Amino acid sequence: MPTAKTLFDAIVIGSGIGGLVTATQLAAKGAKVLVLESYLIPGGSAGYFDREGYRFDVGASMIFGFGTQGTTNLLTKALEAVNVSLETIPDPVQIHYHLPNDLKVKVHRDYEKFLQELTTCFPHEKQGIRQFYDECWNVFNCLNRMDLLSLEEPRYLTRVFFQHPLACLGLVKYLPQNVGDVARKYIKDPLLLKFIDIDCYIWSVVPADLTPMINAGMVFSDRHYGGINYPKGGVGQIAQKLVDGLEKAGGEIKYQARVTKIVTENNRAIGVQLASGEVYRAKRIVSNSTRWDTFEKLLPKAEMPASEKKWQQRYQKSPSFLNMHLGVKAQLLPVGTECHHILVEDWDKMDETIFVSIPTLLDPDLAPEGHHIIHTFTPSWVEDWQKLSQGEYEQKKEAAAGKIIKRLEQIFPGLDAALDYMEVGTPRTHRRFLNRQDGTYGPIPRRKLMGLLGMPFNRTSIPGLYCVGDSTFPGQGLNAVAFSGFACAHRVAVDLGL
Numbered sequence: 350m351p352t353a354k355t356l357f358d359a360i361v362i363g364s365g366i367g368g369l370v371t372a373t374q375l376a377a378k379g380a381k382v383l384v385l386e387s388y389l390i391p392g393g394s395a396g397y398f399d400r401e402g403y404r405f406d407v408g409a410s411m412i413f414g415f416g417t418q419g420t421t422n423l424l425t426k427a428l429e430a431v432n433v434s435l436e437t438i439p440d441p442v443q444i445h446y447h448l449p450n451d452l453k454v455k456v457h458r459d460y461e462k463f464l465q466e467l468t469t470c471f472p473h474e475k476q477g478i479r480q481f482y483d484e485c486w487n488v489f490n491c492l493n494r495m496d497l498l499s500l501e502e503p504r505y506l507t508r509v510f511f512q513h514p515l516a517c518l519g520l521v522k523y524l525p526q527n528v529g530d531v532a533r534k535y536i537k538d539p540l541l542l543k544f545i546d547i548d549c550y551i552w553s554v555v556p557a558d559l560t561p562m563i564n565a566g567m568v569f570s571d572r573h574y575g576g577i578n579y580p581k582g583g584v585g586q587i588a589q590k591l592v593d594g595l596e597k598a599g600g601e602i603k604y605q606a607r608v609t610k611i612v613t614e615n616n617r618a619i620g621v622q623l624a625s626g627e628v629y630r631a632k633r634i635v636s637n638s639t640r641w642d643t644f645e646k647l648l649p650k651a652e653m654p655a656s657e658k659k660w661q662q663r664y665q666k667s668p669s670f671l672n673m674h675l676g677v678k679a680q681l682l683p684v685g686t687e688c689h690h691i692l693v694e695d696w697d698k699m700d701e702t703i704f705v706s707i708p709t710l711l712d713p714d715l716a717p718e719g720h721h722i723i724h725t726f727t728p729s730w731v732e733d734w735q736k737l738s739q740g741e742y743e744q745k746k747e748a749a750a751g752k753i754i755k756r757l758e759q760i761f762p763g764l765d766a767a768l769d770y771m772e773v774g775t776p777r778t779h780r781r782f783l784n785r786q787d788g789t790y791g792p793i794p795r796r797k798l799m800g801l802l803g804m805p806f807n808r809t810s811i812p813g814l815y816c817v818g819d820s821t822f823p824g825q826g827l828n829a830v831a832f833s834g835f836a837c838a839h840r841v842a843v844d845l846g847l
């Protein structure tokens with residue numbers, strides 16, 4: 350094996366938001382940190398790319414965690430910790446839903462306005478609607494009282510319990526619960542329960558029955574509390590700023606540095622090896638790669654720890670997405686069009702949901718003058734894109750894109766004629782550029798589980814190795830992986846004695 354270079358306190362494999370929050374938190378505590386990223390820029394699923402005057406977000410665009418108060422504004426806090434900041438633009442409506450039978454609902458930033466809008470559609474459920482969403486606030490209010498750090502650190506847990514006993518007991522109550530059970534306590538109308546399903550599905554990619562109540566408490570309340578805020582300059586700015594902060598705090602990041610192996614000695618993780626053959630050593634190794642990639646590719650699959658096998662029995666990979674990055678003439682969009690849309694034509698085909706984001710309605714500088722960006726995507730499995738010749742692959746992409754545009758004409762009539770630029774990505778694109786097995790969006794329960802209790806934290810069965818990101822507690826989404834990053838850095842710092 351080639352000889353290792355400098356000994357770091359921590360090496361982070363990957364510069365997704367989970368990895369960068371871990372790295373910046375550790376650097377801010379004085380640790381010597383190295384981040385190794387296989388791509389050319391940081392951010393992973395929260396990255397960007399430039400084409401013909403457009404700046405497209407790779408994935409995430411509906412951003413939670415940029416609030417100014419409480420403890421759940423983790424993106425704000427992560428940036429502040431390394432003395433950087435980011436201008437954000439508030440979005441007045443989280444989502445404009447376009448649902449079967451012409452049901453249209455806007456989720457307003459203003460909570461009362463949202464309840465009123467939903468109640469207008471379901472007047473007979475007025476009380477149930479308020480009771481259900483108010484119960485989500487109970488979860489949020491518990492979370493928003495305490496510093497969100499590692500639940501694997503007993504001294505922190507004891508301190509938090511004595512500072513906030515009621516909030517802690519509240520969370521313990523909700524940890525094993527799923528949204529569906531709570532919703533059915535208050536709501537009877539099957540159509541309204543379908544609405545709750547899609548209100549979960551758009552971020553958890555599973556219906557309410559499989560969606561943990563803790564995550565729903567965050568999403569359903571923070572959208573009205575901290576709100577949805579778009580970073581000026583595009584989502585890629587979050588990672589760029591975190592990297593600025595990391596470097597200011599003395600940390601290092603290397604791009605085009607693909608880790609191919611986690612090096613172990615006596616079953617302890619002690620370093621990493623890159624595709625180039627270089628080896629770096631550290632006291633602690635943090636993988637921001639998915640758990641599947643970490644335990645099947647970076648470590649020998651045949652030696653997978655029992656705990657990981659168990660996790661894989663509980664959770665499976667969610668589908669990836671068919672992604673379309675469009676540039677359109679501005680006249681397409683009437684005044685008053687919202688930034689985020691969800692289109693579902695058939696309640697039995699929620700897995701064909703179309704997601705739409707038009708970030709240029711908030712930040713026009715991301716497109717050439719007189720144009721907008723439409724980023725649209727729908728769930729898609731990698732298996733459907735395998736074993737195709739190049740010609741067949743291109744044809745299939747074109748056909749799939751044509752279908753999506755036709756469906757979107759229902760909400761944006763004239764879309765096809767207004768197209769100025771189009772780029773289509775498949776699960777294969779996600780797998781390649783985001784380095785995620787099968788291009789997956791992340792873990793989803795295989796069956797109904799007890800809320801979030803089955804999600805692993807940051808420590809792994811291999812001493813010295815930690816995981817961070819969306820395949821650790823509490824799951825997908827930028828603010829969620831930031832939580833995972835805070836927790837991971839906290840646990841690693843305690844283990845390093847910092």
Ligand SMILES: Cc1cc2nc3c(=O)[nH]c(=O)nc-3n(C[C@H](O)[C@H](O)[C@H](O)COP(=O)(O)OP(=O)(O)OC[C@H]3O[C@@H](n4cnc5c(N)ncnc54)[C@H](O)[C@@H]3O)c2cc1C
Binds near residue numbers: 362408
């Ligand atoms: C289409 C789409 C839309 C989304 N929309 C939203 C949204 O609106 N709001 C929201 O909050 N969330 C959204 N998400 C989810 C959110 O983007 C992710 O949950 C989050 O970004 C995942 O962060 P992460 O830290 O787990 O890692 P990732 O983003 O997966 O980053 C991991 C990084 O590690 C690098 N890496 C992996 N393996 C190696 C290796 N071996 N060597 C070196 N580097 C490696 C990768 O290149 C990558 O940069 C969306 C995701 C997608 C795909």
